[in-house]
Amino acid sequence: MFGYAASEVVGQDLNSLIVPERDRSEARELHQRLRLTGRATAEVERRTRDGRLIPVRVSAAAVSDVADQAFFVLYDDLSAIEDAERALRHAEEQYRELVESASDLVWQVDRLGRWTFLNTASARTYGAEPKDLLGHPFLERVDPDHLERDQAAFRSLLEGNELTDYETIHRDGGGHPKHLSFAARPVRDAKGAVVGARGTARDVTERAAARAALEQAREIAERAAQTKSAFLANVSHEIRTPMNGVLGMVELMLDSELTPDQRRTAELARSSAEALLELINDILDFSKIEAARIELEDIGFDLPGLVDSTVRVLGVRASLRRLELVSDVRADVPRRVRGDPSRLRQVLTNLIGNAVKFTEQGEVVLAVSGLEHRDGTAMIQFSVRDTGIGIAPEHLGTIFQEFTQADASHTRKYGGTGLGLAISKRLVELMGGDIRVSSEVGRGSEFTFCLPLVVEAAAEPSAPAPARLDGARVLVVDDHATSRRVVREVLTEVGSQVQEADQAAAALEAMHRAQQAGKPYDLVIIDAYMPEQDGFELAQTIRNRPQLAATRLMMLTSAGHRGDAQRCRELGVAGYLVKPVAGTELVEAAAAVLGGIGTEGGLVTRHTIEENRRRLRILLAEDNRVNQEVAAAMLRKRGHDVDIAENGRQAVDAVIGGTYDVVLMDIQMPELDGLEATREIRALPKGRDLPIIACTAHAMVGERERCLAAGMTGHLAKPFKPVDLFAAVEGWGGAGTAAEVAAAAGAAGSARAPTSAASPASAAPAASAAPPAGPAPGAPPLDLAEFRRTMREAGVEEVVDSMLQVFAGDAPQRLEALTQAVQSGDARAIERAAHAFKSAAGTITARPLAEALKAVELAAKAGELERAKSLFPEARRAALAVLAHLRQQTGSGAAG
Secondary structure, X not given: XXXXXXXXXXXXXXXXXXXXXXXXXXXXXXHXXXXXXXXXXXEEEEEOOOOOEEEEEEEEEEEOOOOOOEEEEEEEEOHHHHHHHHHHHHHHHHHHHHHHHOOOEEEEEEOOOEEEEEOOOHHHHHOOOHHHHOOOEHHHHEOHHHHHHHHHHHHHHHOOOOEEEEEEEEEOOOOOEEEEEEEEEEEEOOOOOEEEEEEEEEEOHHHHHHHHHHHHHHHHHHHHHHHHHHHHHHHHHHHHHHHHHHHHHHHHHHOOOOOHHHHHHHHHHHHHHHHHHHHHHHHHHHHHHHOOOOOOOOEEEEHHHHHHHHHHHHHHHHHHOOOEEEEEEOOOOOOEEEEOHHHHHHHHHHHHHHHHHOOOOOEEEEEEEEEEEEOOEXXXXXXXXXXXXXXXXXXXXXXXXXXXXXXXXXXXXHOOOOOHHHHHHHHHHHOOOEEEEEEEOOOEEEEEEEEEEEEOOOOOOOOOOOOOOOOXXXXXXXXXXXXXXXXXXXXXXXXXXXXXXXXXXXXXXXXXXXXXXXXXXXXXXXXXXOOOOOHHHHHHHHHHOOOOOOOEEEEEEOOOOOOHHHHHHHHOOOEEEEOOOOHHHHHHHHHHHHOOOOOOOOOEOHHHHHHHOOOOEEEEEOOOHHHHHHHHHHHHHXXXXXXXXXXXXXXXXXXXXXXXXXXXXXXXXXXXXXHHHHHHHHOOHHHOOOOEEEEEOOOOHHHHHHHHHOOOOEEEEOOOOHHHHHHHHHOOOOOOOHHHHHHHHOOOOOOOOOOEOOOOOOOOOOOOOOOXXXXXXXXXXXXXXXXXXXXXXXXXXXXXXXXXXXXXXXHHHHHHHHHHHHHHOOHHHHHHHHHHHHHHHHHOOOHHHHHHHHHHHHHHHOOOHHHHHHHHHHHHHHHHHHHHHHHHHHOOOOOO
């Protein structure tokens, strides 16, 4: 320790060697104390052999049992301990300097929440020096509104938890609020017990102010967006209302007899009005999405069926451009899923419509495939690929921006607002998916999006419960006379008794009068937005009056607003449709409401009806080409699959070889007529319960009895309206059971038969028919306006011209067949030829011709051959007049 060898110190005075000169008197005092007490301890400095002074601890004790007094002395080198202490003091000084210079508050409290340490930042934070705060509870500085919350946070610390970025508000000495962000952890004693807490606090007042300003700006922006959305919705409503009037009046004009120039002008006006309505819808949709006000439905639907119906609708547009539109739904795509079918259809329609618009030749392909299936959810990929003009690389980044198209010249050439893709992108994202595009100029484009859809258990969707509209008492409440008239005419056509009211007060008065008379209304159809008292207020009033509360209600609106559907559910409104409403859609919705659908918290909408409508496989047995094309077009547009058999024998073979949900059976067909075909089908195991609906122009009671006796389950009189056809096939209208048919058949001949969706009042056929009166002077030989209206109701107006061309092509052969039958004198041949020709004439609304042929047919059937021959010239003149009229309309034998 001191650097001396033992030989150098033995016999020497140790103090003279190691005690510094200045400490020798102290060393003598230590020695004297040792001699007196026998013990001594001191911390001193001693000199080493090389002259260094080192700190040591001297511990000395007298040695007993030694004659001369001797001492045992122990020296401990304290150099390392003093170095450590110096380092510790230096570290403490540095730590204190750091803590004191920190801009954040550094603090510590005891278990009672009293400050035990604070750095100088307390002056900035609280306006007080640490000495003025130590010992005081920290909670006395907490803003009263945050006291309870901070107390809970401190209790959590004492329970051993930590706090990170805990924001609260304290008050400084002047009472000013300070937003502080705390980080804290518990302080434990040697045994691990929590005895307090320590941490830091940062002043975030400026950050909180910025956040509040940002939140205020967001609220202002939201209010502005909501104001804009409300403004657009109101403007849309105000525009739609007169637009409905314009479209309605143009439709009425088109339903009248017009010259070719007048018709072309009216059709141009209608297409322009429809384009404007589409633009209004796009702008409203975009504003709703932008303001986060759009509602997504969550209902079950048939995914392949939705894809198929969407493609069918757009197929007409593609065919007009001579494009191939292909739908490719892979086998791994689930059939029943849950989601928003309306918005999915909107996206597909936008993408396919764009592809058709920008493709001059080639094809457009919609491919649907399943990517993965996990936990009951399938990721479905939709891809729309075309062979069109393509998109330049520099435009791909902006293609989904609103009011943007790939090139301004395209906007001029192809038209459009540039909103379709922007809306599609937003809708896909709202539904939880993403959309992307790849393209090459001149080679086409491909838009692909993926959606997660919940998979439902495979089951047949339930069709609306049957409900009879025939005889139903309906009140229509709308302040617009045109809207009331449209609804009245549609429902009157299916046998409903319709009355009108132009405002809520008049509606309530009418309902009370009907109730008091013992003839309450079965259904009240209300316009949502009326002056003075709107439809929702009227519905609430009706529900609040016990004598009226049971009435079934349906709401119509020209512009759906967020929450309207939920308000309808809360008010017990069973149906909700957005104008303009198609006739078949209105009838089907009304039938569903009267059938009890939508009364248990559900709501009948066009989407629930469409998605829950069962897709049927139908066999159409019909030998007349015009009737084939018309019925098949209507049913396919409706989403059904249709096979055609041209005679009874083919119908029987089709049932044997296939599976059908319903058969539409014409009565008079070659090889095997409808009655014999029905008997053979009933003899088959698979044909015993197969619904077979007779289709015949014989609307007499006896004819119905013949059909029932042959085993048929229903009767549809030709020519029929779309609503009658759909009601008979789908079972949601007035079609009844065979027993009901039989019962009705026994009623008076003038009674309306419940099983016939379109059976006019009639009596038993007379032995001979009076000659047809013929058309009024100057009247056209066929009512093209009505034919167009009928096909428009079915959504297939585009096939009108082709149907007329088919009729014009077949008519000469049918007239020749009837001529030869008359010349041969074969009454049975005359009857068959007249009946076949009459059916086609009735379908295209050539009523004078149909009546003339009917007179010939009935005379031949009664065996009055000479009378049939005498009636034939009138039928021939009527046929030639129809053909001449068709040629006059287009110059080619078909109406334009």
